[in-house]
Amino acid sequence: xxxxxxxxxxxxxxxxxxxxxxxxxxxxxxxxxxxxxxxxxxxxxxxxxxxxxxxxxxxxxxxxxxxxxxxxxxxxxxxxxxxxxxxxxxxxxxxxxxxxxxxxxxxxxxxxxxxxxxxxxxxxxxxxxxxxxxxxxxxxxxxxxxxxxxxxxxxxxxxxxxxxxxxxxxxxxxxxxxxxxxxxxxxxxxxxxxxxxxxxxxxxxxxxxxxxxxxxxxxxxxxxxxxxxxxxxxxxxxxxxxxxxxxxxx
Amino acid sequence: xxxxxxxxxxxxxxxxxxxxxxxxxxxxxxxxxxxxxxxxxxxxxxxxxxxxxxxxxxxxxxxxxxxxxxxxxxxxxxxxxxxxxxxxxxxxxxxxxxxxxxxxxxxxxxxxxxxxxxxxxxxxxxxxxxxxxxxxxxxxxxxxxxxxxxxxxxxxxxxxxxxxxxxxxxxxxxxxxxxxxxxxxxxxxxxxxxxxxxxxxxxxxxxxxxxxxxxxxxxxxxxxxxxxxxxxxxxxxxxxxxxxxxxxxxxxxxxxxxxxxxxxxxxxxxxxxxxxxxxxxxxxxxxxxxxxxxxxxxxxxxxxxxxxxxxxxxxxxxxxxxxxxxxxxxxxxxxxxxxxxxxxxxxxxxxxxxxxxxxxxxxxxxxxxx
Numbered sequence: 001x002x003x004x005x006x007x008x009x010x011x012x013x014x015x016x017x018x019x020x021x022x023x024x025x026x027x028x029x030x031x032x033x034x035x036x037x038x039x040x041x042x043x044x045x046x047x048x049x050x051x052x053x054x055x056x057x058x059x060x061x062x063x064x065x066x067x068x069x070x071x072x073x074x075x076x077x078x079x080x081x082x083x084x085x086x087x088x089x090x091x092x093x094x095x096x097x098x099x100x101x102x103x104x105x106x107x108x109x110x111x112x113x114x115x116x117x118x119x120x121x122x123x124x125x126x127x128x129x130x131x132x133x134x135x136x137x138x139x140x141x142x143x144x145x146x147x148x149x150x151x152x153x154x155x156x157x158x159x160x161x162x163x164x165x166x167x168x169x170x171x172x173x174x175x176x177x178x179x180x181x182x183x184x185x186x187x188x189x190x191x192x193x194x195x196x197x198x199x200x201x202x203x204x205x206x207x208x209x210x211x212x213x214x215x216x217x218x219x220x221x222x223x224x225x226x227x228x229x230x231x232x233x234x235x236x237x238x239x240x241x242x243x244x245x246x247x248x249x250x
Numbered sequence: 251x252x253x254x255x256x257x258x259x260x261x262x263x264x265x266x267x268x269x270x271x272x273x274x275x276x277x278x279x280x281x282x283x284x285x286x287x288x289x290x291x292x293x294x295x296x297x298x299x300x301x302x303x304x305x306x307x308x309x310x311x312x313x314x315x316x317x318x319x320x321x322x323x324x325x326x327x328x329x330x331x332x333x334x335x336x337x338x339x340x341x342x343x344x345x346x347x348x349x350x351x352x353x354x355x356x357x358x359x360x361x362x363x364x365x366x367x368x369x370x371x372x373x374x375x376x377x378x379x380x381x382x383x384x385x386x387x388x389x390x391x392x393x394x395x396x397x398x399x400x401x402x403x404x405x406x407x408x409x410x411x412x413x414x415x416x417x418x419x420x421x422x423x424x425x426x427x428x429x430x431x432x433x434x435x436x437x438x439x440x441x442x443x444x445x446x447x448x449x450x451x452x453x454x455x456x457x458x459x460x461x462x463x464x465x466x467x468x469x470x471x472x473x474x475x476x477x478x479x480x481x482x483x484x485x486x487x488x489x490x491x492x493x494x495x496x497x498x499x500x501x502x503x504x505x506x507x508x509x510x511x512x513x514x515x516x517x518x519x520x521x522x523x524x525x526x527x528x529x530x531x532x533x534x535x536x537x538x539x540x541x542x543x544x545x546x547x548x549x550x551x552x553x554x555x556x557x558x559x560x561x562x563x564x565x566x567x568x569x570x571x572x573x574x575x576x577x578x579x580x581x582x583x584x585x586x587x588x589x590x591x592x593x594x595x596x597x598x599x600x601x602x603x604x605x606x607x608x609x610x611x612x613x614x615x616x617x618x619x620x
Contacts, residue, residue, distance in 0.1 A: 019487075019491070020485075020489060022445075023445045023486075023487050026446065087445070087450060089512050090512050090515035090516050090519060091422075181520070182520040186517050189516050190513055191509065
C-alpha cells in the first residue's frame with residue numbers, strides 16, 4: 001500500500017519501506033500536506049499552520065534529515081516517493097478509514113462500484129493494470145500546483161478477489177465502499193491472500209476540478225474492467241476530507 | 251435543551267477525568283455515559299457497584315466517580331474507603347459501616363473488596379448505607395472483582411470495567427502515557443515515543459496473554475523504554491526493530507500471532523462501524539441521542555443475562571424487558587398509588603391511562619397474578 005503525496009512527480013516515484021520515515025509521514029501529515037510540491041517557505045508554513053517559526057523550522061529540519069522533504073527554490077518541497085505501510089493494517093485503517101468514513105459524513109464527489117469482476121487471476125490482472133495505467137496519471141494530476149481554491153480530498157480505491165456479495169437489496173455506494181474496503185483489507189492482512197487484493201488510500205490537496213478529473217480517471221478504469229464469474233469486486237470513491245477530521249498522529 | 255445540558259455535563263465530566271488522570275479514550279467515553287446515567291442523573295441516591303478484574307482500573311473509576319460527585323453534584327465531603335475484606339465479624343461490619351458513613355458525610359463511601367462479604371451481608375450493608383437523606387448520606391460505591399457467583403440481582407447499579415485486553419484504543423493511550431513517565435526516569439531524551447507498529451505489537455501481547463492489568467502493561471512499557479535508553483544515539487522513536495525481539499523473548503510472541511491479530515482486528519473494526527451506523531440510524535429514526543439507543547441495547551442485553559428461571563425465548567425476553575420498562579415508568583412517575591400513577595400524565599382524562607389499563611400496569615409492575 002502506498003499513500004500519494006502532493007509531490008511533483010512526473011516519473012513514477014520509488015517505493016520506500018522504512019518504519020521511522022513512515023512514522024514521520026503519519027506524525028507530520030498536516031505539515032507535509034502544507035509543504036506540498038513547493039517551494040513553500042517556513043514563513044508560509046507558519047501562516048498555514050498557525051504555529052511559531054522556531055517550532056515549524058525544527059520540524060521541517062527533521063523531515064529534511066529523513067529525506068521526506070527537500071529544499072526547492074526558496075523553500076521546501078516533498079520528496080516524491082511512495083511510502084509502503086509500516087504498521088498493522090488495523091491501526092492504519094482505524095485512522096484513515098474508520099474514523100473518517102462516518103455514516104453521517106459527506107457523500108462522495110465521485111465513485112463507482114463493480115461486482116462480478118472474476119476470480120483471483122482476473123483480479124490480479126486488474127491490479128497490475130491499475131499499477132500500470134491508472135495510478136501514474138492520478139499521481140501526476142494530484143501533483144499539480146495548488147491554488148487558493150485547493151481543498152483536501154481523500155481517494156479510496158479497493159479491489160478484492162474474494163468479496164462477499166451485496167445484501168438482498170443492492171448497495172448504496174457508501175455501503176458498497178465499506179463492503180469492498182473490508183474485503184480488501186482482510187485479504188491484505190493475510191500474507192497468502194494479499195496478492196488478490198489492493199487497497200489504495202490517498203489524501204491530496206488539489207483544486208476541485210482536479211479532483212473531478214481524478215474521479216474521471218478512476219471511473220474510466222472501472223468501466224473498462226472486464227466482467228467475469230467470481231467474487232471479484234472493486235470500488236473507488238473520492239470524498240472531501242472532513243474538516244477537523246484530519247488524522248491526529250498517535 | 252438536551253444538547254445543551256448534556257454537553258455541559260460532558261465538559262465537566264472530562265475535566266473530572268483529567269483531574270484524576272484517567273487515561274484511555276474507550277474507558278473515558280464509556281464511563282462518561284455510565285456516571286451520567288447511574289450517578290449524576292439519580293443525584294447519587296443509588297449505590298453504584300464497580301466491577302472488574304484485578305488491575306483493570308476499578309479504583310481509578312471510583313476516584314473519577316468521587317470527582318464527578320464533587321463537581322457535578324456539589325458534594326463537599328471526603329472519599330472514605332472501607333476495606334470489607336478485612337472485616338471478619340458481622341458486628342464488626344455494622345460498626346465499621348456506621349463509622350465510615352459518618353466520616354464520609356456529604357462525600358463518598360467506598361466499600362472496597364465488597365465481594366468478600368457474601369451475598370447476605372452485602373445486601374445488609376447496602377440497605378444500611380441507604381439510610382438517611384441529604385448530606386448525611388454519602389454516595390455509596392462498592393468495588394468487586396467478580397460477580398459470577400451471584401444468585402440474586404444486585405440492588406446496586408453496576409459499572410463494569412472492561413479488562414485491559416478488551417480495550418484496544420486504551421492500550422495505545424496507556425502505552426503513550428507510560429512512555430512519558432518511563433522515558434523521564436530512563437533519561438531517554440529526544441525520543442518521541444513508540445511507533446504505531448510497536449504499539450500494535452505490545453497490544454497483541456496484551457490480548458494474547460489475556461492481560462487485564464494496567465499495572466503489568468506499565469511494567470512492560472518501562473522495561474522497553476529502559477532497553478531503548480541503552481541504545482546510542484537515542485532513537486527518534488522506539489520501533490518494532492527493538493520491540494519485537496523483546497516481546498518474542500519475554501512474551502513468546504510470534505510473527506503468526508501478530509498477523510492473525512491484525513487480520514482479526516481489521517474485520518472487527520469494520521463490523522463495529524457497521525453496528526455503529528445502525529445505532530445512528532435508529533437514533534435519527536426515533537429522535538433520541540445515539541448514546542441512549544446504545545444504553546437501551548446494553549440494558550436489554552443485561553436483562554437477558556438475568557433470565558435464568560425460564561428459557562431465553564423471544565416471548566420471555568420481550569415480556570421481561572417490557573416489565574422492566576414498566577417498572578422504570580412507575581419509578582419515573584414517583585407514584586405510590588394507582589391514582590398517583592394516573593394523575594402523573596395530566597389533568598385531562600384523555601391524557602391518562604384508563605383505570606383498567608392502570609390496573610393491568612400495576613399488576614405487571616408488582617407481579618400480581620390475578
